[in-house]
Amino acid sequence: MKKHYAIGIDIGGTSLRAALxxxxxxxxxxxxxxxxxxxxxxxxxxxGELMTGDVAGVGFGVAGVIDRETGVVIESPNLPAIEGLxxxxxxxxxxxxxxxxxNDANVAALGEKWxxxxxxxRSFVLISLGTGIGGSVVYDGSLMNIxxxxxxxxxxxxxxxCSCGNYGCLELYASARAMLAYAIAAMESGSASxxxxxxxxxxxKLTPEDIYRIALDGDTLAREVLKEAxxxxxxxxxxxxxxxxxxxxxxxxxxxxAWNIYIQEAIREASRRTFKRLFxxxxxxxxxxxxxxxxxxSSFLVFNA
Amino acid sequence: MKKHYAIGIDIGGTSLRAALxxxxxxxxxxxxxxxxxxxxxxxxxxxGELMTGDVAGVGFGVAGVIDRETGVVIESPNLPAIEGLxxxxxxxxxxxxxxxxxNDANVAALGEKWxxxxxxxRSFVLISLGTGIGGSVVYDGSLMNIxxxxxxxxxxxxxxxCSCGNYGCLELYASARAMLAYAIAAMESGSASxxxxxxxxxxxKLTPEDIYRIALDGDTLAREVLKEAxxxxxxxxxxxxxxxxxxxxxxxxxxxxAWNIYIQEAIREASRRTFKRLFxxxxxxxxxxxxxxxxxxSSFLVFNA
Numbered sequence: 101m102k103k104h105y106a107i108g109i110d111i112g113g114t115s116l117r118a119a120l121x122x123x124x125x126x127x128x129x130x131x132x133x134x135x136x137x138x139x140x141x142x143x144x145x146x147x148g149e150l151m152t153g154d155v156a157g158v159g160f161g162v163a164g165v166i167d168r169e170t171g172v173v174i175e176s177p178n179l180p181a182i183e184g185l186x187x188x189x190x191x192x193x194x195x196x197x198x199x200x201x202x203n204d205a206n207v208a209a210l211g212e213k214w215x216x217x218x219x220x221x222r223s224f225v226l227i228s229l230g231t232g233i234g235g236s237v238v239y240d241g242s243l244m245n246i247x248x249x250x251x252x253x254x255x256x257x258x259x260x261x262c263s264c265g266n267y268g269c270l271e272l273y274a275s276a277r278a279m280l281a282y283a284i285a286a287m288e289s290g291s292a293s294x295x296x297x298x299x300x301x302x303x304x305k306l307t308p309e310d311i312y313r314i315a316l317d318g319d320t321l322a323r324e325v326l327k328e329a330x331x332x333x334x335x336x337x338x339x340x341x342x343x344x345x346x347x348x349x350x351x352x353x354x355x356x357x358a359w360n361i362y363i364q365e366a367i368r369e370a371s372r373r374t375f376k377r378l379f380x381x382x383x384x385x386x387x388x389x390x391x392x393x394x395x396x397x398s399s400f401l402v403f404n405a
Numbered sequence: 406m407k408k409h410y411a412i413g414i415d416i417g418g419t420s421l422r423a424a425l426x427x428x429x430x431x432x433x434x435x436x437x438x439x440x441x442x443x444x445x446x447x448x449x450x451x452x453g454e455l456m457t458g459d460v461a462g463v464g465f466g467v468a469g470v471i472d473r474e475t476g477v478v479i480e481s482p483n484l485p486a487i488e489g490l491x492x493x494x495x496x497x498x499x500x501x502x503x504x505x506x507x508n509d510a511n512v513a514a515l516g517e518k519w520x521x522x523x524x525x526x527r528s529f530v531l532i533s534l535g536t537g538i539g540g541s542v543v544y545d546g547s548l549m550n551i552x553x554x555x556x557x558x559x560x561x562x563x564x565x566x567c568s569c570g571n572y573g574c575l576e577l578y579a580s581a582r583a584m585l586a587y588a589i590a591a592m593e594s595g596s597a598s599x600x601x602x603x604x605x606x607x608x609x610k611l612t613p614e615d616i617y618r619i620a621l622d623g624d625t626l627a628r629e630v631l632k633e634a635x636x637x638x639x640x641x642x643x644x645x646x647x648x649x650x651x652x653x654x655x656x657x658x659x660x661x662x663a664w665n666i667y668i669q670e671a672i673r674e675a676s677r678r679t680f681k682r683l684f685x686x687x688x689x690x691x692x693x694x695x696x697x698x699x700x701x702x703s704s705f706l707v708f709n710a
Contacts, residue, residue, distance in 0.1 A: 165680060165683070174682050175681075175682060235648075239544070239551075240550075244544065245545075247647060247683060248648055249647040249648065250648070252647050252680070253558075253647055253648065254560060254643065254644055254678065255559060255561075255562045256562050256563075257561050257640045264680065265681075266647075266678040266679070268560075273562070332562060335562045338559065338571065339558045339644075342552060342557045342558055343551065343554065343555070343558065343648070344552075345551055372570075373570065375480050375552075375557070375569065375570075376480075376570075377470060377479050377480060378552060
């Protein structure tokens with residue numbers, strides 16, 4: 101008998117999000133755990149909570165370079181604890197259902213293609229904006245089998261060293277982590293900002309959500325932090341348009357919540373830098389699935405297998 | 406009756422090279438003219454010299470963004486004189502044969518795919534190294550219909566302004582023009598070098614060939630100039646591998662003549678920067694067609710039509 105549900109899991113730099121999803125794309129139940137604790141245990145716990153007899157399989161998306169054949173994460177600069185783990189095998193052995201592994205940006209792109217903005221598009225590049233920055237490319241109607249490591253494209257050749265070993269990577273300048281680093285450096289060197297009050301003196305507890313909320317209240321430093329990250333994101337988007345000229349660049353991930361300042365600045369910077377003809381022919385859009393693109397796309401791995 | 410010859414033309418930043426080519430890829434006759442004079446006249450002259458009754462058509466490759474439907478070059482930062490010209494129509498009207506237009510890096514990639522290194526590969530990225538830097542991507546056995554403007558990928562976000570309008574473009578740091586700029590700036594600020602003697606005091610007559618020849622004789626400045634451009638080229642190659650992870654990166658164009666210093670340095674830099682797993686699975690090769698990749702690929706446009 102055909103089974104009509106899948107468990108989709110999105111493993112990011114700070115959290116592990118999972119859902120029971122129907123084959124029509126409805127989210128029936130959701131679970132969220134921190135990814136900083138034991139990954140394998142968290143994963144098994146999530147799957148256990150969501151498992152039913154009508155589940156056809158488990159799909160998951162992970163930030164990093166993955167090996168589809170062995171089901172192992174080869175390299176994950178933002179989540180080194182997951183590198184080399186036999187997570188596919190572990191979940192399959194415990195629950196006796198098929199398990200699929202993909203890069204997190206790829207599953208977000210599959211989600212968009214299945215249920216979101218991507219349904220109508222022949223080509224798009226999805227950029228996932230969070231702790232790190234990931235990418236995925238749909239070309240001529242299909243997901244390309246390429247790493248699309250947009251976050252580890254160097255945009256400041258002689259810049260800071262990244263945890264991946266490269267220098268000046270986009271995600272050092274445009275991600276959530278970059279925003280926090282800008283804000284902390286500015287406050288440590290004496291800049292005044294309401295940001296100082298929001299984390300009871302411990303700057304390291306600041307979150308991108310704090311920065312955006314305070315920026316919307318008009319705080320100068322918070323606004324400048326978002327704009328600085330946005331300008332660098334614009335450099336990355338411009339590079340992507342010069343290379344791929346897709347029908348659309350779809351932005352997904354938690355940081356798209358800061359659209360009005362961070363993303364608007366990125367679009368402005370990209371427009372300033374990109375061949376006019378190429379810029380005029382691309383749409384820059386937020387993911388219409390929001391936070392759910394990853395869990396939906398991970399479920400699609402199961403339905404599409 | 407089937408015609409067995411085509412005229413292939415490669416229009417670069419400094420010269421216009423054309424050849425009569427057989428459908429088996431043999432070059433029968435070659436012509437070279439500067440591209441700095443009237444483009445249309447040079448083009449008509451080349452075609453006139455090579456035309457025979459057995460020519461099935463004319464193909465040409467041009468540095469820049471082209472519109473395949475109208476046969477017009479939309480944007481060509483290194484050869485602005487060609488922008489907007491109806492060259493396809495002009496040549497067709499004069500000679501009464503089909504005429505095809507493509508980006509210069511795309512025709513070089515088609516040449517490689519037809520007769521060179523690319524014959525055996527499912528995916529490769531061709532990078533053409535000359536006055537500017539162009540790119541082309543073969544994926545899953547076919548040329549991708551994307552601009553692949555690798556030379557206008559920003560690798561120094563806050564760097565120099567490029568003639569294209571962007572800032573810090575790869576070709577400002579890694580092309581032939583970049584080498585000349587490094588050498589001239591160093592000598593103008595007093596660096597000693599044999600380079601000074603080779604152009605009878607006029608530094609602006611220096612060529613990349615001069616720099617390479619003198620570098621091979623052990624001149625410190627000439628070697629450093631090639632290595633500096635090579636290091637930035639390595640940043641660009643690393644970005645391309647992080648995005649596409651192709652089976653090979655094929656380097657074509659005049660500058661590959663400086664392989665032992667410039668390209669070796671680029672490979673060293675790319676290896677230092679790239680995810681190990683991705684770097685280990687890519688070959689970095691010179692075009693096996695050398696200078697002829699462009700004219701052969703342009704002819705292939707005709708045979709493949």
